[in-house]
Amino acid sequence: MARILFFGRLRDIAGCAMMEYAACASLLELREALARENPMLGEALDDPSVRVAVDQAMVGREAPIDGAAEIAFMPPLSGG
């Protein structure tokens, strides 16, 4: 199992900030699995502006996530 985190507007679309999810081999596979359950979320995660961190490290959109404990999906950032 992996912990999936959603931030900003992705949290609104996912309907939660965190979910436990069956481990997937790659981000692509995870996004596809999430899209089957929630097509709007799938579409939002496909947006190239969404960044991903695996176990607190930024990764590319197709990175392997085998054995990852925490995967975070982050929409465009806006602080200050």
Place this chain on the structure above:
Amino acid sequence: MARILFFGRLRDIAGCAMMEYAACASLLELREALARENPMLGEALDDPSVRVAVDQAMVGREAPIDGAAEIAFMPPLSGG
């Protein structure tokens, strides 16, 4: 009579911050008169970096000063 003011290092060279002085027709004439009394001051006032205000308004180095009440000689500025 006019009030002559000296700032910064010009005050050290003049030996005073303010002097009352017989009216002169032009700055050139005033500088020459001051130089006769204090050649070091004359040399310092001739430096093109020295700026002049007459009755609180900046003027050129050869400005007429007939009737002026206050003439200020200012070396390069340095605040902050």
Place this chain on the structure above:
Amino acid sequence: MRIRITPDRFSPEQILAEFLGAYREEAGACATFTGLCRGGAVRWLELEHYPVFTEGRIAAFARPIADTLLDLLIVHRVGRVAPGEAIVFVAALASHRAEAFAAVETLMDYLKTDAPFWKREMTDLGSTWIEPTALDIERRTRHEETNT
């Protein structure tokens, strides 16, 4: 260098006092920036972050900048922020002003567009997530070009 992310209301003047309080004799210049929650249509802002990750990313960005300074402090609110309250405070202490100004501006551009925060605005019409403007992104790109 200190980075503080806090759900509590803070007072920029009190933080400036603490920051300047530790007298260092080489210090000649202190630049600060305070970002405030604007009022008008906004009833409140809500800021979200990714604990540990956010602090780590900010620290990684800020460290080379801090190396050009005598001291650097970043304070950032999370949670609900009301109009008139401070959202962010950045202070840079240096020997000379050029380093202090550059540090604060570069950090603010980073915090606005590239630090892991998400900001939601609540108005009478409902809530909207705020994403960086084209101008914000252009300012950041300009810094990256001059910094490399």
Place this chain on the structure above:
Amino acid sequence: MRIRITPDRFSPEQILAEFLGAYREEAGACATFTGLCRGGAVRWLELEHYPVFTEGRIAAFARPIADTLLDLLIVHRVGRVAPGEAIVFVAALASHRAEAFAAVETLMDYLKTDAPFWKREMTDLGSTWIEPTALDIERRTRHEETNT
């Protein structure tokens, strides 16, 4: 816009508190700069000004900048200043940060090189009048080019 030239020691944090205290709902950004008297070899600084004239010149320079802002405050010490004490404090309040940063930087460059102040440094070796550095003058010239 307020300009205050004072022989009294002042506390930047207290002035920042007053400045931010008057809440304006359009205010989103406050940039400040504090210039401090460095220690080391310096025992004290002595700052001289030309009363009325100095205030007038600063006001004339600052007015068009203040027009781009919600508020502007300039505080400048004169007389004897000890290491660790503030010499100058500039604060700019604006809707957005670009105007606030630009205002503070432009004013500091002006105050350093073109405002009627004269500064003397006292060290164990005696006293020296400080005049603007070539870098100070270059920074000012750069602003004049971009401002026109």
